[in-house]
Amino acid sequence: MSDATQPIVAAQSATQPTVARRGRGARVRRAFRTYPVVSLTLLLIIVFGAIAAPWLAPYPATHGDLRARHAAPAIVGADSAHLLGADSVGRDVFSRLLYGAQVSLLVAAGTILIAGSLGTLLGLVSGWYGGWIDEAIMRLVDAMNAIPVVLLALVLAVALGPSFALLLGVLALGQWPAFARQVRAETLSLRRRDYVQLARVAGASTGRILGRHILPGVFSTVMVVATNQVGTVILAEAGLSFLGVGVPPPTPSLGGMIADGRLYITDAWWISAFPGIAIALIVLSLVFIGDWLRDRLDPTLRQLE
């Protein structure tokens, strides 16, 4: 083979990979381009850890061993029996992290599910029917923005006593307006589309139009809002737990753990740092997955991968 032909061969193999080149490496690279592999893997690991907490956790989450108080994490080379260290009452941070992720993810998922369904429904109704219905729902959204959710949670917790259901309810109350607003805006633009008018011409009922044309159209927006709001929910839950109206104290939650560790941040950084890292990874993964989902759900973008 002469030198002159070599670059051409190289260029060809770069644009159309030959059989020899299309090995496992190419498949893996393609997968990385197509799917958010890192985010999905991370989230799966965290979710798996949360679900399998009772089996994976080396120590109980709610009972401490005072002799292990502020034990340094073994992961940074300390001579310790605690992988991620222990907190101020000697509870294993790793075990609490697993249980905490369970609680936090449950709260986040529950909140997003409730707020997402309620917000989507109200946004859909608001955008589709318009008029006084729209006016009423949107004023409700405005009113929600004027209510400090934390204060409301405090008042309700004092009146009713803190509970899991109350936490979900209050968080959902704070989250649904974001969904309602976005879905309403999307519905307003979709209902004017020619294909919606043509569905009407074909005799489609309002239910059918909403279900077949509007809802699939707003679905990607809902998914993106949902993944972005998860972070807010986890943080809000942390704030409420810190104030004592979130997850009741002995039960670990990621936010509660950060709050617990804040007093000892200079002596025992690991108490707050690891749940903080966990929150950051969960939120970041969800944002990437949300972006990917939005592109996937749009058939016009599906082929541009």
Added chain:
Amino acid sequence: MAELGTTDDVALRVAGSAADLDPIIQVRHLRKWYPVQQGFGFAPPSHLKAVDDVSFDVAPGRTFGIVGESGCGKTTILKLFLQLEAPTAGQIIFEGEDIARMTAAGRRRFRRSVQAVFQDPWASLNPRMRVADIVGEPLEIAGTMSRRQVRARVAEVLTEVGLNAYQANLYPHEFSGGQRQRIGIARALVLGPKVIALDEPVSALDVSIRAQILNLLVDLQKQRDLAYLMVSHDLATVRYMCHDMAVMYLGVVQEAGRVRAIFDKPMHLYTEALMSAALPAHPGLVRDEILLPGEVVSPIDPPAGDVFMTRTPLPVDPNNRWAKERPPLVEKEPDHWVVETPWSLTSSRSGSLSG
């Protein structure tokens, strides 16, 4: 020819006037006024008169064209006919039945007999649905066919509009504009309708494929005896497609009748100006461009008299009856109707105008 109303209450019988054809659509005194709030709400509410007392007939198997510049109310008429909006006053009668007072069964029959193709082939197909679902949707709604029958019918109708049956599995963005418009036509045809409302069906398309789509529409009309109610601002399209037409200005029909008669001898100055504004079929053709003075008047609270009064190049006598009240359409020649005022007719213009 039968007069449908008193002179004050003029209705127009154009397309259905051929003795053996009962009109499939009769539009009578149709009005659509949109309330407009101006200022801070202290002023009495104004009205945007998009359609103001329009009447016409559409015969089965023929094409009725509505032309006029943008904002003259032609698309509003289609929307009213398709029941996408409710008229302020007047009736639309389909096969002898007032569509506003139809029973549930009548409404279903109407939805099955009337379909539409819109202007923008990019906006009129749901991007998230496959062609099979888009074209099959009217069948699915009608609910008379099994899933398999729907698939077969979709394949059949796709072939009829010049597409391939296998393309049913593709998404709209995988097609060109002309192909998308064919999909829209397939969807309109799938239930075997009697009327298709066409809202500028080719104006969004590349000039090179307009003729294909127009020919397809003409062929389908011949095969299936379809009636078209077409809206367009393109006179060449109207001339090619339509049998009868109405020229609208500011929500009011100015001239109506057989397409050939109107193109051969436009009676209204507005029609004449519209035709002169269209590009000639050959660049070498010499023609006089007729420009009307003034701007298009806002359709919000138009004059009580003739709407054309403010645009005519001829002098207007403010004491004339038609400067104060709306002039009727008059049948000047058989099947050729025009708004007759001292300032609206081409025949009342002296030859010196062009100077």
